Amino acid sequence: MNVEVQIVDGPVPEPRQWAVAGAGALVSFAGVVRPTEEGQAIEGLMYEAYRPMAERQIESIARMLITEHGLLAMRIAHSVGWVRVGECSFRLDVAAAHRQEAITAMGEFINRLKQDVPIWKQAR
Amino acid sequence: MASSMKLAIKLFGPEARAVGRGELVVDVAALPIDCETLRRRVAEVEPKLTNLLMTARFAVNYTFVDADHMIGADDEVAIINQVCGG
Numbered sequence A: 001m002n003v004e005v006q007i008v009d010g011p012v013p014e015p016r017q018w019a020v021a022g023a024g025a026l027v028s029f030a031g032v033v034r035p036t037e038e039g040q041a042i043e044g045l046m047y048e049a050y051r052p053m054a055e056r057q058i059e060s061i062a063r064m065l066i067t068e069h070g071l072l073a074m075r076i077a078h079s080v081g082w083v084r085v086g087e088c089s090f091r092l093d094v095a096a097a098h099r100q101e102a103i104t105a106m107g108e109f110i111n112r113l114k115q116d117v118p119i120w121k122q123a124r
Numbered sequence B: 001m002a003s004s005m006k007l008a009i010k011l012f013g014p015e016a017r018a019v020g021r022g023e024l025v026v027d028v029a030a031l032p033i034d035c036e037t038l039r040r041r042v043a044e045v046e047p048k049l050t051n052l053l054m055t056a057r058f059a060v061n062y063t064f065v066d067a068d069h070m071i072g073a074d075d076e077v078a079i080i081n082q083v084c085g086g
Helices: A051-069 A098-115 B013-019 B035-046 B047-053
Strands: A003-010 A025-032 A044-049 A071-082 A088-096 A117-121 B006-009 B022-027 B059-060 B064-067 B079-081
Touching: A003 A051, A025 A098, A051 A071, A051 A098, A071 A098, A088 A098, B006 B035, B013 B047, B022 B035, B035 B047, B035 B059
Parallel strands: A003 A071, B006 B079
Antiparallel strands: A025 A088, A044 A071, A044 A117, A071 A088, B006 B022, B059 B064, B059 B079
């Protein structure tokens, strides 16, 4: 199973090219910092993580979804520290033989991330 | 004379902001201790955390655990609440 997890300081950089043998679908999601939080204009978000647990949880969720949906690979990057409005703080790439399982797994991964991965953000 | 043991607990996010630090050291009567007993002990030591603790989960050695999980002296313990990554 191919899972790649990165916790990066600051914004998530542009991804390098990704080739996965057997893939017919490479689906990507980029989360960027919104200009408002609860109706208030913000400059950015400060992310905090319990880093060793966050890495383990992300990998564990990815492996579970790969098994459940028969995916080929997942690649996940999340920021810690300061990320300005408009910059990327989260990126998820899913590779599968067909699009539907990749799209389904993407939504499930993001829901699990927001429930079970120890990362917090605070608007400034 | 009764002796006690010290247990360090990592805090993050709202809990860390509530008490102004990222780690809490609490005296406990004995180890191992179950998570529910530790939750009550933390609320005694830091009353500011009482409400947050109602929805918080414990993680032991980087894994979420149930209320009856027993924590030993060598375990890494954290209180995790209201995560919001992405």
